Amino acid sequence: MTAQVAAGRRLALFMPTLTPGGAERVMINLARGFAERGHTVDFVLAKAEGVYLDDVPPGVRLIDLDSPHRLQTMRSLPRLTAYLRRERPDALLAALNHANIVALAARRLAGVDTRVVVSIHNTISSEKARGANSRDRILPQLCALTYPAAQGIVAVSGGVADDFSEATGLDRGQLEVIYNPVITPELATQAAQPVEHPWFAPGQPPVILGAGRLEYQKNFPSLIRAFAQLRRERPARLVILGEGSEADALAALTRELGVDGDVWMPGHVKNPFAYMARSAVFALSSRYEGLPTVLIEALAVGAAVVSTDCPHGPAEIVARTGSGILVPVDDDDALERGLRTALQHPVRPAANLHEYGMDYPPERYLELML
Structure with a gap:
């Protein structure tokens, strides 16, 4: 320290x-x-x-x-x-x-x-x-x-x-x-809040969660296509949190693939952590990143994560925390296999999360600033 x-x-x-x-x-x-x-x-x-x-x-x-x-x-x-x-x-x-x-x-x-x-x-x-x-x-x-x-x-x-x-x-x-200060003291409390949507009730099919701006960088079309392949093999639901210019195109894609009844896109939500904690898998389908905040948050609340090995950040996070599955960028088949694997096998708890907390990063910034 x-x-x-x-x-x-x-x-x-x-x-x-x-x-x-x-x-x-x-x-x-x-x-x-x-x-x-x-x-x-x-x-x-x-x-x-x-x-x-x-x-x-x-x-x-x-x-x-x-x-x-x-x-x-x-x-x-x-x-x-x-x-x-x-x-x-x-x-x-x-x-x-x-x-x-x-x-x-x-x-x-x-x-x-x-x-x-x-x-x-x-x-x-x-x-x-x-x-x-x-x-x-x-x-x-x-x-x-x-x-x-x-x-x-x-x-x-x-x-x-x-x-x-x-x-x-x-x-x-x-x-x-x-590294970004992502894990706040309130995170566990926020993750414990209820989610009223019926898909998250006990006994329902597993929910795969995505979250982020609905833009080119996040590549949600790939996640939807991978989910559609998975859905042909087993019951599951997909929830995507976020807003952006691709919202209408993504909704049209779910209809085209015949999975619109199993995909819910509510837009921006105030507390995404409760959704992360109750989802079977958190999926990151990005083409590129810096250090994806949502991936760290999902790991912090105990979610299984599947992420593209995009430049840059996911590979560092998975390596340092020892948890998560990496798949190639823009490969729908590989993403579907990663989702299926995560649904079938227990998640390994993440380690070294203190590096993304509220103690070390602010102090390092202050050393540079002052």
């Missing part, structure tokens, strides 16, 4: 919004961890919107830069600069690459001595490959130019650090790997 950083400093966290996502929940947990250690904390958002707004911890001040929606992160630069000049926090932690770049530019324009630490939550090579515009495609070059000015560069997994170094040319030794 690292030595605790002295309390009483003024800290800020900056990101685009608090719409559903793993990075958003991680930053909320870090804000809580910093405040619990006696620091004054501001949570600064390019636009104060998203379902996680209510989860900002008590005592943490929410700052809304109210940036216009189009290019809202980049267009928040003048107001973030003004915030830094006015408030002069001792340190600023940013998350997600566009916000990281804006945070470093704002510090320079403000002319303040605020220490800036940036954090990388996904594989930048995958973000570049999926980039819809030139701004996304040149992201590695922008990061390579701007990140050396940071007082710390954090990657949420070893794989993310390796990918970032290779894509940008920055020395791998400049990157710190700090």
Whole structure:
């Protein structure tokens, strides 16, 4: 355990919004961890919107830069600069690459001595490959130019650090790997809450659970196709928690495959942990990740997990916890076999979960920030 950083400093966290996502929940947990250690904390958002707004911890001040929606992160630069000049926090932690770049530019324009630490939550090579515009495609070059000015560069997994170094040319030794603070003291209590849906009642067929943004990265079509194959062999149900642009297409796919009666997609739910604890298997079908928060949470509440061996994070989590099944990316047959195996064999309890708790990660961030 690292030595605790002295309390009483003024800290800020900056990101685009608090719409559903793993990075958003991680930053909320870090804000809580910093405040619990006696620091004054501001949570600064390019636009104060998203379902996680209510989860900002008590005592943490929410700052809304109210940036216009189009290019809202980049267009928040003048107001973030003004915030830094006015408030002069001792340190600023940013998350997600566009916000990281804006945070470093704002510090320079403000002319303040605020220490800036940036954090990388996904594989930048995958973000570049999926980039819809030139701004996304040149992201590695922008990061390579701007990140050396940071007082710390954090990657949420070893794989993310390796990918970032290779894509940008920055020395791998400049990157710190700090796993996400995911497992909160309340997690067990939240997992014990009831789930009213009849599929989770005793004696019902096993439920396979997926959770995440309904977007390309998460590859829920593969999970639905794998489930449809499994469903032909045995009774089972599939629940997918989350919102996103692919919701209608996923619903259409369930109808096309004839499994719509066994698939439920309720959208975003406030307490996904109760669903994880009562599901027979938690499945992650992603094409790429950084350090998938939901996989850690599922393991923490005792669920069996099946995950694609996508870049990056799942293999590290399975190796460090000794629990879970890995399958190739975008391989419906392999995913179906993994689900079937997990349903047939007892789950091995996860180990070393303290690395993803609320003690070690906040302290490591504070060492870099202060």
